[in-house]
Each structure stands twice: as structure tokens, then as C-alpha cells.
Amino acid sequence: MSTIPLPTKKTPSAPSAAGDPTSTRSITTGGTMPTAKGRKSGSWSTTIILFLCAVTVLLPLYVTISMAFKTGPQSVDGNAFSLPAPFSIDGFVEAWQLTRFPVGFAMSFIVTAGTVVATIILASFASYAIIRNWDHRLFRYSFFYLLGAMFIPFPVVALPQIQLTGRFGLDNPLGVIILATMFQLSFSVLLFTAFLRSIPMELEESARIDGASTWQTFWRLIFPLLAPMSATVGIFAFLYAWNDFMMPSLIISDADMQTLPVRQNLFQSQFSSNYNVAFASYLMAMAPAIIAYLFAQRWVMEGVTQGALKG
């Protein structure tokens, strides 16, 4: 975005200063807009309004949880908002078997981990090569080439991709990892190159004087410095790969290798009376990402803000 100044190169305290505007950090540390000091009026009314808004966020999640713990008969009584009585985990037991949860989880895990790792490695590799050889046309053009894909949405190239992955035996989680990584690449390269520019050359030169090769310099010096950006790139790749329905549903041909979000369509076809099973299954599919978020809130909020502003 033309409106956003990228970190100028050669910031003295590169790792912490780069790509971490104070505004981003204050998202997670409070950061009160200093309006008319001393006036406390309105604080409670605003709080209450926001709590009411928060209810709309939590309501669907509450319904999911309470429905999941209901018995079969209670789940069809038409009252979605009642608490489960009696408390039952039958839904989970049945959902576990119906969707073959362990297999689905393993597939989702493989796709997500693969996409996150591949995105971070490939994008940081390419970004490093591009930044260090900016003078060379090949590298400069590669940068714009990789960036061009920001304007190519998946639906545009989906049909040929479905065909090609099928023909080359990639109609499986590996194919999804490759494609998902490639769609994350432009954005990730943009983030990494912006960050790399802020790492002073002197740092690297001293390592080279000590006799480190380019390969060693990258792994021992540059890659650790990139950690905050890798976290941001990783969070975006995680959220995309874990939650996506469109790509796995179209690319993976074997139903048994499907990821968790795709497996949920089971409950759409047999739209019968086992709502508790369906919701237990939804909950099991959503929970890992939500739990991960609750533990990593700070990084997720910072990372997303940073990523979106740079991208």
C-alpha cells in the first residue's frame, strides 16, 4: 500500500525495531487513546455496549458447545440456547467414529504443518536471495513475478490445477500443501523482503569475515533474525491451511484423506436428527485453532495487524 512506509533500511536496532511499529505492539498492551484526561464518564456505558456486541460473537460458539453436549433427543427439541441437560458426550463418541476424527485430524495437521513450514522456508530463502542480489535483473524480476500472484485468486486457476494435480498424482494432501504454499508466497515474500531490508549489512559482513559461507550466514544469523516475521507469516499460513475448505475439497480426491473442515459435509447430506453429533464434530474441528489462539493471542493480534499493514 502506497500509504504505508516500509521500515527504512539500516535501522540500528534491526530485529526489534523492524516491522514492529509501536502502534502494533500497543494493540496487545492496552494503548489507551488519551482522550480528555480525568473524565471517566462513558467508560461503563461503552463497556456495556461492547459487551452486548461481544455476545453476538460468542452466541454461535455457545450454541455449538451446548448443542455438542446434549443428548440426541434434546438436540432436536428446537431450543438451541438451552443448557445441556443431562450432560452427554454421546455426540463426541459418535462424531469421532463417523468422521474418523483421528484420520481427519492427522490430514489437517499434515496439510497445516506442511504449508506453514514450506511457506516460511521457501519465502525466506527467496526473499534473502532477492534482497542480496537486487542489482541483478533476474532477482529483481523474480520479485515482481512472485508478487504478481497477489492478484490471482484461487478460483481463476482452480480448474486447470484440479486437472494437473490429478494427472500428476498430487490429488492428495501433498498437492494441497504445494498449492496453498504458492498462494501464500507473494504475501510472505513481501513481508520477508521488507524485513530483510532493515537488517544492516554490517552484521552480515562481520559473520563473513569470520569465514561463514552464505548458507551458514543464512541459517545461523539471518533466519533467527527473521523470527518475528516468520511468526507472522506462519500465523497467516496456519489460519489459511487449517480452516480452508475450498482447496482441499477440490484437490483431494480420496475422501479418506480429506481435512477436518471438508469432513463436516457428512452432516449436510444426512441432515437428520443427530444435531448433537454434528455440533460435537464441528466443535472438535474448530477447537484446535481456538485453543491455539487463546494461548497465542498476543502474537496472533500483533502478527495479523503487522501482516495486513505491510501486505
Added chain:
Amino acid sequence: MTATRSIVTGGSAQKSRSNKRVEPIYYLFLFPAVVLFTLAITVPGIIGIFFSFTDSIGIGQWEFTGFTNYIAAFSDPAILTSFLFTFGFALVTVILVNVIAFLLAVGLTAKIRFKMGLRAIFVIPMVVSGIIIAYVFAFLFQNSLPAAGSALGIPFLETSILANPDLAWVGIVIVTAWQSIPGTLLIYIAGILSIPGDVYEAASIDGANKRQQLVRITLPLVAGYVVINVILGFKNYLNAYDIIIGLTNGGPGTSTRSIAMTIIRGFQTGDYAYQMATATLFFIITIIIAVLQLSVTRGRSNI
């Protein structure tokens, strides 16, 4: 996007355009990404455009048919309505999401209690899978809302809005907004926090009330962030797929079938070449919009 531009100008600062030889290892760093990218995106893209000029059904023999597919697409009501629906939906959603997210951001940066807890809650929808939350909302729209409607005696709500061709899109807007407000909100919070506090102090000394401060100070100063959010959001909503599949599957009839769904259906119905023409048109339109948005926003740098 335009961040590219500043990278470019930043890059030319280190001018010494020496033609030093590139250490071979750098090719090893660069090529995996470029080669995979070419195979995974560029090649399929070219194949797709190529077949859009044929009568291929995805397999077997095909012949060149020139612009036949494009001409047919322009007069195909199914394609025209899906374009119309998608753009209408994207426009409504982008406005709704930005208004709500901006107001929430103002609230969440004001002096309030439980600030961090509230922020943490508002961000949750971002980590939830679109298709799954769409299934949950579908249940609410089909069961709970009609039940509430008949209990309160509102005939309008007694039937599921997802079953009504004129209202199903409202459900899609609601769920899409629910899921994409957090990302937008975080950007607005960053924007509002970047405004220096003394601006507000000066304004309140001059007698500006809270509402005037909001309209005259906050809003203009976060204009750049509005632009970011509108561009990112619009781009995402144009590709809507998961949430629609989960809520209406394009129905009732074809009233909520997005462009992405129309294209994908080409594979299931054997309209491969025909829908590749749709995809190519969609791609061209996406580019035009991106360029328009960028040229509109150019020169408005205030962050």
C-alpha cells in the same frame, strides 16, 4: 501491492549497479520458490486461458472456437447473475464490515473496562473455519430464528431466510461479516492508536465534543487504514465460496451462486472451457478493480 513501489525506490538507493557475479548458492535459494510457483500457478493459468478459446470439456478431443465462449458468457444469464450477485454482496459486506469494525475499534480504544478481554473475544471469529461457522449459522437461521419469529409473532421471520431467494444473501452477508470483522478491526485499532493524543487534547480545549472529535479527527486520520481495509476486504469477498457453500450452497435456485462457485461448477458439469472463459473474465475484472483502487488511493498518504 504498492508497498512494492517503496521497496523498489528503497532498493535503487544502493545504486552501485556492478555486474558482480552472483554467488551460485543464491540461485539455489531463489529457484525452488520460482520454479514451484511457475508450475503451480503460472502454468495452470496459461493452460486455463488457452482452453478458454476451445470447446474442451476437460478431457478428450477439443477444437479451437475463438471467442465463442466469451460471447456466450456475456449473454448467459447464469453467469451475469453470479457476477451481479458477487459484486453486490462484496459491496454491501465491505461497507457493513468497515462501519461496524470502525465503531468497535473506537470503542475498544476508548477508556473502558476489560479492554484486553473484550479485544480477545472480538478476534476469535478470525480463527474459526468459515465453512464450519456457516454450518452453525445455517442451523440458527433454519431453526432458531424461525422459532423466535413465531414466538414473537413476526411473520416475516417465521420461515428460514435462507429458503427465501430474496433474503438468503442477507444471511451470507451476516456470516461473512461475523467472520471478517476481526481482521478489519485490528487494523482500525492500530490506526486509531497511531493518532497522537495531543490532537485530541487540542480539540477538546477548543471545545470540540466527542462526536465532533470522531468525525473531524479520528475519521480523516485513519483514512489510509480505511483504504487498506476496503481493498483487502473487497478482494476477499469477490472470491466468496466457503461460507456460501455452508449456508445456501448457492440456493435457493441459483440466487446466491458466487462467481467462484459458477467457475467450479464448470468442472462438475463438463463446461470446462466455457467456465475458463468466465475465470479469465473474472481475472481481468479483478485486475481492473485492483488498478482502479490503487490509483484512487494514490497520493493519500497519511499513516
